[in-house]
Amino acid sequence: QVQLEESGGGVVPPGKSLxxxxxxxxxxxxxxxxxxxxxxxxxxxxxxxxxxxxxSQRHYEDSVEDRFVVTRDNAKNTLFLHMNSLRPDDTAxxxxxxxxxxxLPFYIFYGLDVWGQxxxxxxx
Amino acid sequence: xxxxxQSPATLSLSPGERATLSCRAxxxxxxxxxxxxxxxxxxxxxxxxxASNRATGIPARFSGSGSETDFTLTISxxxxxxxxxxxxxxxxNWIFTFGPGTKVHI
Numbered sequence: 143q144v145q146l147e148e149s150g151g152g153v154v155p156p157g158k159s160l161x162x163x164x165x166x167x168x169x170x171x172x173x174x175x176x177x178x179x180x181x182x183x184x185x186x187x188x189x190x191x192x193x194x195x196x197x198s199q200r201h202y203e204d205s206v207e208d209r210f211v212v213t214r215d216n217a218k219n220t221l222f223l224h225m226n227s228l229r230p231d232d233t234a235x236x237x238x239x240x241x242x243x244x245x246l247p248f249y250i251f252y253g254l255d256v257w258g259q260x261x262x263x264x265x266x
Numbered sequence: 267x268x269x270x271x272q273s274p275a276t277l278s279l280s281p282g283e284r285a286t287l288s289c290r291a292x293x294x295x296x297x298x299x300x301x302x303x304x305x306x307x308x309x310x311x312x313x314x315x316x317a318s319n320r321a322t323g324i325p326a327r328f329s330g331s332g333s334e335t336d337f338t339l340t341i342s343x344x345x346x347x348x349x350x351x352x353x354x355x356x357x358x359n360w361i362f363t364f365g366p367g368t369k370v371h372i
Binding site for chain 2: 177179186187188189192194199201237239250251252253254255257258259260
């Protein structure tokens with residue numbers, strides 16, 4: 143069964159750091175791009191970061207650039223989001239999601255087809 | 267940055283009626299558009315990818331159309347369980363953006 147499970151959320155004061163993990167099972171993690179998406183309370187979805195299957199490409203939403211770092215450990219089937227200098231407006235549910243299978247064409251958008259249940263981060 | 271706008275913001279319809287949701291991009295995204303359904307307390311669920319392809323397990327009453335800058339999600343005959351917020355999303359290389367969503371009341 144394909145599953146993503148986030149952990150590491152919590153309440154942190156402004157300026158502090160937090161690391162989210164996303165444990166993956168049921169598919170070949172090393173074959174997929176992965177994405178972090180967040181949702182502030184009562185708000186819409188906001189893309190946070192994308193990482194390629196081999197970490198050669200990492201891209202960030204402007205407001206988290208220079209503060210957040212996305213990494214992955216393909217041997218341990220785990221995705222991470224290292225969040226530094228946290229601000230109150232980073233308060234959100236953070237979802238990890240599965241992106242493109244690298245065996246499929248880059249120019250076709252297959253969507254984010256598997257999502258975790260989310261980890262809640264409160265900066266206060 | 268490509269901006270997505272969705273209309274209407276809210277839609278109130280009865281079971282069996284047809285729902286038409288719009289998503290407009292600030293510049294061409296070709297067919298690189300997806301639609302998601304989200305219910306309270308749950309993660310988004312992929313409905314449509316590449317503008318018009320239903321994802322695995324999605325009922326046939328959901329369909330997507332459009333290209334370049336104008337896209338539509340149609341729910342042909344609403345079921346009570348279709349009450350949710352619907353988001354569109356585009357991909358431009360490694361960058362994604364989401365629309366603000368359309369809330370569908372049944």
